[in-house]
Amino acid sequence: MAFGPHLLLATLEGLVTAAVLALTALGLSLVFGVMRIVNVAHGEFFMLGAVLAWAITTVVSGNPAIGFALALVLSPLIVGAIAWVAERLVLRRIEYNPEATIVATIGLLYIIQQLALTFYGPEARPVTPPFNIRIQLPWFGYSGYKLSIIAASALLLLATWFVLTRTRIGLVMRATQYDRETAQAFGIPVGRVYGAVFALGAMLAAIAAVLIVPIQQAHYLMGLDPLLLSFIVVIIGGLGSLRGTVVAALLIGVSDGIISVFFSPTLAKIIATLVVAMVLVFRPQGLFGTAAK
Amino acid sequence: MSAVLTVARLDCFYGEVQVLHGLDLELRKGEVLCLLGRNGAGKTTTLKAIMGLVRAQAGSIRLGERELTQLPAHEVPRAGVAYVPQGRRLFAELTVAENIEIGLMARGKGVSTREAVLDLFPVLRERLKQRSGTLSGGEQQMLAMARALCIEPEVLLLDEPTEGLMPSIIARIRETVGRLRGLGVSTILVEQRVDAVLPVADRVAFIENGRNRETVDVARLREDPALIRRYVGVG
Secondary structure, eight states: OOHHHHHHHHHHHHHHHHHHHHHHHHHHHHHHHHHOOOOTTHHHHHHHHHHHHHHHHHHSOSOHHHHHHHHHHHHHHHHHHHHHHHIIIIITTTTTOHHHHHHHHHHHHHHHHHHHHHHHOSOOBOOOOSOOOEEEOSSOEEEHHHHHHHHHHHHHHHHHHHHHHHSHHHHHHHHHHHOHHHHHHTTOOHHHHHHHHHHHHHHHHHHHHHHHHHHHOBOTTTTHHHHHHHHHHHHHHOTTOHHHHHHHHHHHHHHHHHHHHHSOHHHHHHHHHHHHHHHHHHOTTOSSOOOOO | OOEEEEEEEEEEEETTEEEEEEEEEEEETTOEEEEEOOTTSSHHHHHHHHHTSSOEEEEEEEETTEEOTTSOTTHHHHHTEEEEOTTOOOOTTSBHHHHHHHHHHHTTOOHHHHHHHHHHSHHHHTTTTSBGGGSOHHHHHHHHHHHHHTTOOSEEEEESTTTTOOHHHHHHHHHHHHHHHHTTOEEEEEESOHHHHTTTOSEEEEEETTEEEEEEEHHHHHHOTHHHHHHHSOO
């Protein structure tokens, strides 16, 4: 294959990675931005989303598109409910203390992971894509499903942006993010906002997992990579910044795709980690974050 | 005059440190009650305790017949108490319009309240789309008051609203407080500066070491400046 088409293929692969990464990292970034806590269990919500997608598509027989559509709706809802319960039972009781939250979410990570191992097993299991269409470009054919992942993620990111910037719920979330105490003094039930944001963050990770699982397979240890990459993305983009998250996900995802195709996936990870180190040294608040005052 | 807000034997702590020691206070309908005292006397803590932002360990805070100490903090503004914190505490990244919208949300007030509040501070009408963090100090203070007034409160708590402002803005704030009194709003005003208090207050409560040492009418204070020297150290 000539260089141009090869580059296009690598870019498309990178865009798929970036799309899923942006959704996952956005969940992590929202939780940090509004609640000021680091959720180490975020990758496990991603894994749960994928495992539940497998379970739902396995139960629903017939047209794979129906099972997949159900998984796309039910899996994030179930994961969101689990996250909400975890927030009420654990994080609220430790009053969102940053250090205690890290330890608590590490505990949550192991609990979810081991429950998945117990009830789902150690195997990697495939989920059938909802459709198998091949888009024929002049130089090569490309999966229509992968292109639909990019489109679906872009739509969801736009919807999240719309909710955050153009609705009352978004205004309440932003006010809570900027000043929790003053938000309470104006009637905002901060505890309920925190519960909703934690659930929403987990749901975004679960949606990302459902979208990617027909390509990757569901496995009980699959949460680690998205967690690490999400941290890389939110550090580069700036914690709590939606725009930064999307730009950083594109940067990491597309460069990962191109470097992996032309050189090696290991080199892609080395470069991503180096970029994080540089950002931490020269712009600790991230590309679009606000410096702490 | 009947009491609209009654604070009785209030104890509050920051961690292990007791800040309020059985504080008593009575705010009458339509009056401006000023809390005067040195730094660290417990004035701001009193306001925060009324708002539920600092939990009362003992004592009671009653708005009319309603006990506030048992309410979660976000229910206090819904009960009709509005707060203008020290340093304004605007949502600096939000626009002027969004800050006002937050104020309106607390008690579900609508366009007519918004327009009435903007009529009080016309300069804000010209800045609705501006980020509040970029306003001048005086405009920020007006926005902080406007946001609180969107609650249409029965009780307004003002924590050092004139701090660091130009005399013309201070006069404007005094005028607004006076106008609110005419509308029946009861106000607790925390101030460090005695000269900022006397023209606007009806009574003054001297707070010292977390206790209300004495509450006096402003007329008596004018006759006996020694009181100010005793509790505030100036006069």
